[in-house]
Amino acid sequence: MTKLDLDRPQPAVVARAPRTRPRWSLRSRRDFLVFLAMALPNLALIAVFTHRPLLANLQYSTLDWTLGASTARVVGLANYVDFFTSDDAPRVLGTTAAFTLFTVGLSMVLGLLVALALNSKVRGTTFARSAVFAPYVLSGVGVGLVWMFIFDPGYGVLAWVLRGLGQSSPQWFNDPQLALTMVTIVYVWKNLGYCAVVYLAGLQSLPGDVMEAAELDGAGSARRFWSIALPLLSPTTFFLLITTILSSLQAFDLIRIMTPLGTGTSTLIYEAYLQAFGAYNRAGYSAAISVILFAILLIVTVVQIRFVERKVHYS
Structure with a gap:
């Protein structure tokens, strides 16, 4: 620092x-x-x-407890080990996976097709939308009872139609594979309106200028759907994927009404019911199955949010 610099007045330092x-x-x-x-x-x-x-429920899953008993014995993770080492575990888990896969896939695909049909500007669409959505708000018990009458191999409506065609009715309630197919059909029919209405809302929110520009560029209806509409519907698809999977994994009322013994339709949630309130009265074992179902629900949701959401286009 030079002498000239020292002679210059220095700025005052203000304390903060x-x-x-x-x-x-x-x-x-x-x-x-x-x-x-x-x-x-x-x-x-x-x-x-x-x-x-x-x-x-987490506490009960560590107990050897009979429903209604005043005492219980702590067994730790023995109930979980019993389930995964039992012969019923592959059957129950396989039934749960098959039921969830088919109900979610069919509900979403058919719901999108119905939404595309309801999105057209023709007379009667308001009534059609109400008719499609009505089964979703109906009681699962009532729906199950009505469809039991339809599928009954002796006096059901479907059996009467097949007899008129010279065919015999399948034994829907006795064959495990047919019982699962029957419940899947009814569940998809009941929840189809939910997917259709949500997809319809997504279709009506698509930007009209983008669709019109694609039409002016010569893109056909199929090209506009696959290249523009379907990617823009990815948030709706993601929302439906989460909600329908969670709903299918927890489906109970239709299974309970249509197949009380769980013949071929014993999913995780219904197996938990049978173990606790059926002939076994194994409340602790049932609680362990419920915890396994909760863990599956949590894992499925986290995986979807973590990985599937990456393919969602929000703009």
């Missing part, structure tokens, strides 16, 4: 005051209290009716 956290204003405290008043009852209900039963 230490930063202090801003105190909450009266409005901020009031908003927080309103948030607590709104959220705490819901959080309490979730904790009592969702988290507490889940934790209790």
Whole structure:
């Protein structure tokens, strides 16, 4: 530093005051209290009716407990080992996978086709949309009873039609493969309207200018669907994939009504019911199966969010 620099006036150094956290204003405290008043009852209900039963079920799965008994013996992971080493495990897991695969695939594919038909501007589409969606809101018990009458090999409607054609009716309720096919058909019929309505909402939200530009460029209807509409529907498809898989894995009412003994239709959730409330009364073993089902639901959801969502186009 030269003498000239020393003679020049140096800028004054201003000491900065230490930063202090801003105190909450009266409005901020009031908003927080309103948030607590709104959220705490819901959080309490979730904790009592969702988290507490889940934790209790985890505890029950480590017990050798007969339903209704006043005492239980702690067995650790023995119930899980018994399930995975039993002869029923491949059958139950295979039935669950097959039922979920076919119900989800058929519901989404047929729902998309129905949505494409309902998206056309013709008379009667409002009534058709209501008719398609109506089975979804019907009681599963009522739907199962009606379809039991249709599939009954003795006096059912389908048996009457087949006899008129000179054919005999299959034994839907006694053959395990036919029983699973029967329940799958009814489940797809009941949930088809849900997929159709969601896909219809997605189709109606597609940007019209993009579709018109593709049409002006000479793209046909099939090319516009596969190259533009279907990729833009990927968020809708992703949403339906998660919700329908979770719903199919937890399907119970139709299976319980149409096949009470679980002949060929014993999925994980129904096997848990049979073990706890059937002839076995093995509450601890049933709780272990429920925990396995919960783990599968969690893994499937995480995998879809982690990997499948990468192929989703949100814009």
